Each structure stands twice: as C-alpha cells, then as structure tokens.
Amino acid sequence: MERYSEIIEKDKREIVLLIGNGCCWSKCKFCNYHTDRMTDNVKQIEINKKALSRVTGEFGVLEAINSGSIFELNEESKKLLIDTCIKKNIKRLIIESHYIYKNKIKSFREECKKLKIKLKVKGGIETFDDKFREDVLNKGFGRPTLEDLKETFDEINLLVGVKGQNIEQIEKDIEMGLGNFERVCINLYKQMEYILPADEALKKEFLNKIYPKYKDNNRADILIENTDFGVGD
Numbered sequence: 103m104e105r106y107s108e109i110i111e112k113d114k115r116e117i118v119l120l121i122g123n124g125c126c127w128s129k130c131k132f133c134n135y136h137t138d139r140m141t142d143n144v145k146q147i148e149i150n151k152k153a154l155s156r157v158t159g160e161f162g163v164l165e166a167i168n169s170g171s172i173f174e175l176n177e178e179s180k181k182l183l184i185d186t187c188i189k190k191n192i193k194r195l196i197i198e199s200h201y202i203y204k205n206k207i208k209s210f211r212e213e214c215k216k217l218k219i220k221l222k223v224k225g226g227i228e229t230f231d232d233k234f235r236e237d238v239l240n241k242g243f244g245r246p247t248l249e250d251l252k253e254t255f256d257e258i259n260l261l262v263g264v265k266g267q268n269i270e271q272i273e274k275d276i277e278m279g280l281g282n283f284e285r286v287c288i289n290l291y292k293q294m295e296y297i298l299p300a301d302e303a304l305k306k307e308f309l310n311k312i313y314p315k316y317k318d319n320n321r322a323d324i325l326i327e328n329t330d331f332g333v334g335d
C-alpha cells in the first residue's frame with residue numbers, strides 16, 4: 103500500500119495515507135476503505151511514522167487522510183502528525199472527517215490555529231440529495247442544513263457513478279459544491295466487494311459530458327481512479 107505521494111497539479115501538496123483505529127461509522131454502503139485499520143498501537147505508529155518521515159514540507163501544504171476520520175488516529179500518531187507539520191513548516195493541513203465529529207472539528211481548528219496551521223476539513227458529503235445520501239448510501243449524516251455543512255467543512259468529497267444516481271443530480275452536486283465550498287473532490291465510484299453496484303454507463307456519461315467542463319477547474323480534483331493522488335492500492 104503506497105502511503106506517501108506528491109500532488110503536483112492544481113492545489114500542490116504532499117499527501118500521506120495514515121492508518122487509524124478504524125472508521126467509527128463503517129456503515130456507508132459504498133465504502134470498504136475503512137477496512138484499512140490498525141488497532142495495534144505500536145504497529146499503527148510504525149506505519150504512520152514511516153509515511154510522515156517522507157514529508158519534506160516542499161509546498162507548505164500537507165493532506166493527511168486515514169481511511170476514516172482524523173480523530174480515529176491514536177494519540178501518538180496524531181502527535182506525530184502535528185510534530186511533522188511544525189518541523190516541516192506546514193502552513194495548511196487538510197484532513198478528512200465524518201460529520202459525526204463536528205464538535206471535535208471545532209476544537210481541532212482552534213488547536214491548529216494556536217500552532218499557526220490553517221486547518222482545512224474535507225467532508226464526504228457525496229451528494230446534496232439528502233434522501234439518496236441517507237436512504238441509499240447510508241452515510242449517517244442525518245439531515246444537516248447547507249449552513250451546518252458549510253460551518254463544518256471547507257472542502258467536500260462527491261461520489262459519481264453509484265447505481266441510482268443520475269447525471270442531472272451529479273452536475274447539480276458539483277455546482278453546489280463549487281458554489282459553497284473552497285474545493286471539491288469528485289470520486290468516480292469504484293465497485294468493490296460487498297458494496298453497492300456501480301452504474302458504468304453513468305460513469306461513461308460523466309466522462310463524456312461533465313468531466314471536460316471541470317477538468318481544468320483549479321478548485322476541483324477529479325479522481326477517475328481511486329489511486330490518482332498516488333496513495334492507496
């Protein structure tokens with residue numbers, strides 16, 4: 103599993119795929135990334151130390167993800183991450199979190215502010231169609247308002263190509279994302295074992311009709327393959 107990479111297009115940054123205790127929700131019907139988890143504290147620290155030791159600080163920006171939410175790293179791993187940011191002069195740290203942790207996000211923002219690190223939180227909204235997100239994807243967000251989501255997240259993840267989605271909603275999601283958040287990461291759905299089926303025709307339609315409109319947008323990352331950032335497997 104590759105756990106370090108550099109993203110040299112658009113928002114240039116280094117990225118580490120850390121490992122945590124495991125996603126506390128783990129019930130999204132489109133995701134099995136959460137199986138990348140490690141409850142053995144010593145091994146978790148070992149893996150995270152190795153990934154973080156490769157951070158150079160070249161861009162002053164680091165994205166640290168962990169197949170779950172940042173708050174699921176053990177204390178030592180979280181400390182290693184913060185220490186790396188300080189040592190390598192990271193000015194902006196991008197992390198991912200589920201909405202469940204909105205109070206912890208607030209405190210972490212304060213903690214980072216004191217260290218002069220700008221925290222950017224990326225949330226897996228997936229779609230602004232609440233009914234689809236909750237009844238089909240089982241995201242576990244409940245029904246927060248757009249204002250609640252904007253208060254919690256700076257950037258968002260969107261999902262494209264799950265059976266049941268349609269092209270109009272996908273374009274609406276991207277427009278809403280760009281209109282209300284700083285950056286949008288569009289993930290082409292990869293069907294894996296035990297998760298919802300993909301709509302391959304819809305993915306093709308997205309690539310033909312929508313992808314060309316946004317591919318050069320500096321505020322949109324589009325992951326056609328889930329390894330396009332250079333981490334994962």
Ligand SMILES: C[S@@+](CC[C@H](N)C(=O)[O-])C[C@H]1O[C@@H](n2cnc3c(N)ncnc32)[C@H](O)[C@@H]1O
Nearest residue numbers: 132133135170198199200225226259289291292
């Ligand atoms: C693995 S989650 C981690 C962050 C956090 N747990 C959350 O849900 O916001 C990050 C993103 O990966 C994307 N993702 C999950 N499963 C996927 C799949 N099968 N294919 C493509 N993208 C996927 C979703 O857009 C999700 O928001």
Ligand code: SF4
Nearest residue numbers: 125128129130133170
């Ligand atoms: S998408 Fe995020 S919250 Fe949902 S199961 Fe995967 S890691 Fe957990």
